[in-house]
Amino acid sequence: MLSFALISGSIEQGLAYGIMALGVFITYRVLQFADLTVDGTFPLGAAVAASLIVSGTSPFVACLVAMLAGMLGGALTGFLHTKLRIAGLLAGILTMTGLYSVNLRIMGRANIPLLRQPTVFTILEELLPKVPYLQLLVLLLLAVVIKLLLDAFLATDIGLAMRATGDSPEMIRSLGVDTEAMTIAGLSLANGLVAFSGALVAQYQGFADVGMGIGTVVVGLASVIIGTGIIRSHAVFHSTLGVLVGAIIYRLAIFFALRMGLEPTDLRIMTAVLVIAALALPTVKTRWRERRLSRLVASENARLLAEGYVGQKEEAGCVRDSQSA
Amino acid sequence: MLEIANLHKTFVVGGVAPRGALAGVDLKVLPGEFVTIIGSNGAGKSTLLNAIAGVFPVDRGIILLDNEDITLQPEHKRAAYIGRVFQNPLQGTAASMTIEENLAMAMRRGQRRGLKRGLTARSRKQIKESLAVLGLGLEDRLQCPVGLLSGGQRQALALVMATLVRPRLLLLDEHTAALDPTTAEQIILLTQRIVSQEGLTTLMVTHSLDQALRLGDRTIMMHEGQIVLSVSGPERAQMGVEDLLEEFRKLRGVQVTDDSLLLTTSA
Numbered sequence: 001m002l003s004f005a006l007i008s009g010s011i012e013q014g015l016a017y018g019i020m021a022l023g024v025f026i027t028y029r030v031l032q033f034a035d036l037t038v039d040g041t042f043p044l045g046a047a048v049a050a051s052l053i054v055s056g057t058s059p060f061v062a063c064l065v066a067m068l069a070g071m072l073g074g075a076l077t078g079f080l081h082t083k084l085r086i087a088g089l090l091a092g093i094l095t096m097t098g099l100y101s102v103n104l105r106i107m108g109r110a111n112i113p114l115l116r117q118p119t120v121f122t123i124l125e126e127l128l129p130k131v132p133y134l135q136l137l138v139l140l141l142l143a144v145v146i147k148l149l150l151d152a153f154l155a156t157d158i159g160l161a162m163r164a165t166g167d168s169p170e171m172i173r174s175l176g177v178d179t180e181a182m183t184i185a186g187l188s189l190a191n192g193l194v195a196f197s198g199a200l201v202a203q204y205q206g207f208a209d210v211g212m213g214i215g216t217v218v219v220g221l222a223s224v225i226i227g228t229g230i231i232r233s234h235a236v237f238h239s240t241l242g243v244l245v246g247a248i249i250y251r252l253a254i255f256f257a258l259r260m261g262l263e264p265t266d267l268r269i270m271t272a273v274l275v276i277a278a279l280a281l282p283t284v285k286t287r288w289r290e291r292r293l294s295r296l297v298a299s300e301n302a303r304l305l306a307e308g309y310v311g312q313k314e315e316a317g318c319v320r321d322s323q324s325a
Numbered sequence: 326m327l328e329i330a331n332l333h334k335t336f337v338v339g340g341v342a343p344r345g346a347l348a349g350v351d352l353k354v355l356p357g358e359f360v361t362i363i364g365s366n367g368a369g370k371s372t373l374l375n376a377i378a379g380v381f382p383v384d385r386g387i388i389l390l391d392n393e394d395i396t397l398q399p400e401h402k403r404a405a406y407i408g409r410v411f412q413n414p415l416q417g418t419a420a421s422m423t424i425e426e427n428l429a430m431a432m433r434r435g436q437r438r439g440l441k442r443g444l445t446a447r448s449r450k451q452i453k454e455s456l457a458v459l460g461l462g463l464e465d466r467l468q469c470p471v472g473l474l475s476g477g478q479r480q481a482l483a484l485v486m487a488t489l490v491r492p493r494l495l496l497l498d499e500h501t502a503a504l505d506p507t508t509a510e511q512i513i514l515l516t517q518r519i520v521s522q523e524g525l526t527t528l529m530v531t532h533s534l535d536q537a538l539r540l541g542d543r544t545i546m547m548h549e550g551q552i553v554l555s556v557s558g559p560e561r562a563q564m565g566v567e568d569l570l571e572e573f574r575k576l577r578g579v580q581v582t583d584d585s586l587l588l589t590t591s592a
Contacts, residue, residue: 153440155443155444156438156440156441156442157429157430157433157439157441157442157443158438158439158440159443160422160426160430160443161430161433163421163426164419164422164430167419167421167422168415168416168417168419168420170411171411171416171417171418171419171483171486172419172430173400173401173404174378174400174404174407174408174411174417174487175404175430175431175433175434175486176401176402176405176433176434176435176436177401177404177430177438178399178401234421
C-alpha cells in the first residue's frame with residue numbers, strides 16, 4: 001500500500017521545482033519567449049546560495065541574493081535579445097553557456113555539499129520541531145505565496161502591459177509601453193524565480209552541483225504543459241495553479257516510473273519524450289483528422305466516378321453542364 | 326495640429342529598389358481636420374503613418390505635433406498622444422486577454438504604469454460605459470477573451486481603445502480593409518461618429534476612392550513617396566471617383582486605369 005510518507009518527497013520536489021516552473025510560465029506563456037537561460041540561472045541560484053551558506057551567511061539571505069543573481073542573468077538575456085537583436089533562443093543559450101563558468105567560479109569547485117550546514121529547512125525544523133511534514137508545508141507555503149504574488153502582479157498595470165507584450169507587441173507599443181523594457185523585466189523576474197527555486201532545491205537535496213541545471217527548462221516546460229493542459233483556462237489564477245499542479249504531477253510520474261524499474265539515467269529522455277508528446281499532440285490530432293477526412297473524400301469520389309456522376313468520357317472541349325447535377 | 330516638413334525615408338533592402346519610401350513629404354493638418362489618404366501600393370501611405378507613429382527613425386525632416394517636435398521621440402513615448410488602429414484586427418488587440426483587460430490597458434495610455442491594480446470598480450464602470458456606446462453588447466462580455474470576438478468586433482474595440490484617452494492625433498491604416506463590406510461599413514460609421522464627436526485630428530489611409538471622398542474634410546493622394554494631390558472644400562465635394570483618377574492621369578502624364586492604381590472604386 002502506498003503511503004503518503006512515500007510520495008510526500010515527490011510533492012516537496014514538485015513544489016520546489018514548481019517555483020522554477022512559474023518562472024518558465026512567465027517567459028514561455030506570458031512573454032511567449034522560449035528562454036533557455038533557465039538551465040544556467042537554476043544552478044546559479046544553487047551556487048550562490050550554497051557558497052553563501054558555507055561562508056556563514058543566513059540561508060534566508062542566501063536565498064534572496066540567489067534570486068537577485070538570477071534576475072541579473074535574465075536581464076542579460078533580455079538585453080541581448082532586445083538591445084542587440086540576438087534571436088531569443090540564442091540569447092538564452094549564450095547566457096546559459098556563460099553562466100556555467102560563472103557558476104564554477106562562484107562555487108570554486110564543481111560541487112558544494114550542504115549536509116552539515118544550516119538551511120532554511122533545518123532552521124525552521126529547530127524552531128518548530130513538533131510540526132509533521134514541516135518541509136512540505138514550508139515549500140507549499142512558499143510556492144502558493146509566490147503564485148499569488150505573481151497573479152497579483154500580472155493584474156497590475158505593469159503586469160497587463162507585460163502580458164500584452166507577449167500577446168500583441170504592436171498594440172501595447174501603440175498604447176505607450178516600451179516593449180523592450182517589458183521583455184527585459186519579464187525575463188529578469190522569471191529567472192529570479194528560477195534561481196530562487198535553485199537555491200531551495202540545493203538546500204533541500206543537501207548540495208549544489210554545477211551540472212544540476214541541465215534539462216531544467218524542459219522540466220519547467222513539462223510542468224507548464226501538463227498543468228495548463230489539465231487546468232484549461234484563460235485566467236492567470238488558474239494557469240499558475242496549473243503550473244504548480246503540473247510540477248507535482250511531473251515528480252509523481254517520475255516517482256512511479258522509477259518504482260516500475262526505470263533507471264534514474266533514463267529520466268531525461270522520459271521528460272523529453274513527454275514534452276515532445278504534449279507539444280506534438282495537437283498537430284498529430286489535426287493530421288489524423290485530415291487523413292480520415294481525405295479517406296472519406298476519396299471513397300466518396302470513387303463512388304461519384306463509378307456512378308458516372310463526373311469524369312465521363314466526352315468529346316474534346318465539351319464541358320459537362322449542370323443538367324447532370 | 327500636425328505639421329510635417331521635408332520628410333524622407335528610404336528602406337535599404339540588399340540592393341533591391343527602395344519601396345514605400347518617403348521622398349520629401351510636406352503636410353499640414355489643422356486641429357480637428359480629418360484627412361483621407363489614397364495612392365497606389367508602395368506609394369508611401371503606410372510608411373507616412375508609421376513615420377508619424379515612430380515605428381522607425383526617419384532619414385530627414387521634421388514632425389511637429391501641437392508645436393512639439395516629436396521627430397526623434399521613440400514610438401512608445403509619442404504613443405502618449407497618438408492613437409492608432411491597424412489593418413489587421415489581430416494587431417490592435419491582445420487576443421488572450423479579456424475585453425476589460427484590453428480596455429484597462431488603453432485607459433493608461435500616456436500615463437506611468439505602476440503596481441496599481443489594472444482593473445478597479447471605477448475603471449470597470451468607465452469601461453462598460455465606453456463599450457455600451459458601440460451597441461455590440463460587449464459591455465456584458467467584459468471577462469470574455471478578445472480572441473473569441475469577430476474581426477469586426479475586434480476592430481470596433483481597437484477603435485475604442487485608440488480613442489479612450491483622447492489622442493491629439495488618430496492614425497487609421499486601412500482599418501477596414503480586412504473586413505467584409507457590411508462590417509467595414511459599420512466600422513466606418515463608428516469611425517465617423519467617434520472622430521466627429523471628439524473632434525479628433527485624423528489621418529486615414531484607405532484603398533477605397535469612394536470612401537476617401539465620402540469621409541472627412543480633405544483627401545490627399547500619394548505617389549512615389551510624395552503628396553501629389555490635395556483636395557478639400559467645394560472642389561472635393563463635387564468630385565467623383567472618376568475625377569480622382571483623371572487628376573492622377575493629369576499629374577503624372579501617364580495612362581492609368583483603376584487597376585494599375587490598385588485602387589478599388591467601391592466602398
